[in-house]
Amino acid sequence: MKSYFKITFLLIVILSTKTFAQTFEAKIDSLIQTEFNEKHGPGGVFLIAKDGKPIYQKAFGKANVELDVDLTSESVFQIGSMTKQFTAVAVLMLEEQGKLNVNDSIAKYIADYPAGDKITIHHLLTHTSGIKDFTKMKTLRDIAQKEMTPKMMVDFFKNEPVDFSPGEKFDYNNSGYVVLGYIIELVSGETYEDFIKKHIFEKAGMSQSYYATDRQVISKRAYGYHKKEHGFVNKTVISFSVPFSSGSLMSSVGDMLKWQNALNKNLLLNAESTKKAFSKYKLNNGEEFTYGYGWHIKELNGTPSREHGGSVFGFKSMGVYIPSEDIYVVGFSNCDCHSPTQITRDIADLALKKYKK
Template sequence: MITQKTITFLISLLICGTISAQLPTKKYEKKIDSLILTGFGNQNEPGGVFTVTQKGKTLYRKSFGKANLELDVNMTPENVFQIGSMTKQFTSVSILILEQQGKLKVDDPISKYIKDYPNGDKITVHHLLTHTSGIKDFTKMKSLSSIAQKEMEPKAMVDFFKNEPVDFAPGEKFDYNNSGYVVLGYIIELVSGDTYENFIRKNIFDKIGMTHSYYASDRKIIPQRAYGYHKKEHGFVNKTIISFSVPFSSGSLMSTADDLLKWQQALNQNTLLNSQETQKAFQKYKLNNGEEFTYGYGWHLKEINGTPDREHGGSVFGFKSMGVYIPEEDMYIIGLSNCDCHSPTEITRDIAKITLAEIKASAKKH
């Protein structure tokens, strides 16, 4: 028979256990709060959203500042942001989906799809995916301002930079390049017979339930949209308007922190790609001279305190984004900002460092 004394003892054990489980959480939360507040501390300015999950469990999920200054609307963790170059992950996985379907190969020369592309028989899809093609990055071209607000067809966008002098021979160097990812978007359209926007929606967003992710638009009504801002000497201004057909498949998607977690989980679970194709995205490759570089297909492959990670940021007028995934701990950290004056890049990496240290310290105790 269980005595009152035993019941009291068990309850006290349970209470102590709960407290000891909560204490590190509160302490951890305060550490992350103070880190984020260094860059996102003013609640009357544009802000951001930061989330940390491990094995699908939320460790941290908070919003800071305003989603809309004019209407004085506070940011929430559900707000939709432009994610800039984090778009490249979706473009690279789309290429691998087409490869899995037998419709292209990453070793194919791009001349197979775009007949008149200069040196197209030497530049492969793989070169575009890994930023080793040597083609001119359109964001560095002075004439960019002449098309920035025009509605550009993908072919016209490719024609805009394809005849520029190349920076180096294919495979000779790694040099981060937006043009390569625009060409990839055009190839996706040519091979699939669909628009890039539709392809991403049908094959990724709809398939894995990313219900708050979109190809960006300034005209469509997008529920929970966070507005983008620049900071000037006299204060904040609304972001510069550009045509999303210009960054296209190199930087035109919108998403939320929660949807990006669904994306990461789908990659882990091989929902979209088989393990062989997935592996291609997350392995390091070599240049022509045999030197290894730290980029896969749409992800930088780096380390945080000696622990391998996969990461990528994004920057587009009015917005900055950063995602860090640590496979060893199944840990995903996302930082999204609605002002290009607040960068979440280093903060997101620092959150990863703190979280890793906490997990390792906790593992030692137990």
């Protein structure tokens, strides 16, 4: 009789656990489908990981609308400004090698940069440099489809009037990260593309990550779309040499988990450098702001989080990491009509409630 009750109890526990898991999964599905609900249009891919392992991976919609090809959890997306994480880590890797210091002025590397003696690498990393963001310049359309070298890109905006003195305020800025990419090339003697591939992608085992290209055949590529009144259209074509190190990388959700795990295991940076990336910093007046090096340092309902999104023609991306619980959530969209930003944060909140100790 005892064994009967024991077996019955175990069955109840197993079924309850299974039901709870199904309920959690159903909640996530429902949340995503409020935005990603067009079966025959572009969609998105989402991943939730706990303790470095996926607990949820699903794809919604089409990778290619014309060919009626479904997205999968292995689809490769342009990640836009999530690229900045990789640029920041590359800078810190070079600092560890003694090839630069984040407190160096950029004049040390780009001698003719206007007022470059007052702008530091730290200012560029934290969006506090005050230099003009090239994405806000009307003349951007003149170069959007041209093949630009990093020097040409820096020359494009360097003589624009500054918005404020270095360190005076935080103002999200793509130009700063383009300058960082140029400095990475000058200091390392490698192209930005080669540096990221060799020292980050290969080291972390990120075999589905690339410097973006429309020419190379990329396995499982997701194609980008815009939505117009009459329906979906293919994304606007730009030269990836323009966003460069501020927004020109491609990846899959699985590879982004490998990236997060590599950071957690100090595979790419030592603990001291990693702490620099994830610290909050202060303006000249002592006011603290919520950006480290390549990540927004925020909170999710009172729990510290690290976040960053991205947006580039035809694509949007978002990643949220909760260090205390080792929860990572990443979401990609292949239409800039669908934003994964709030959904990814909401999923992270649900996962936090489920797993918080």
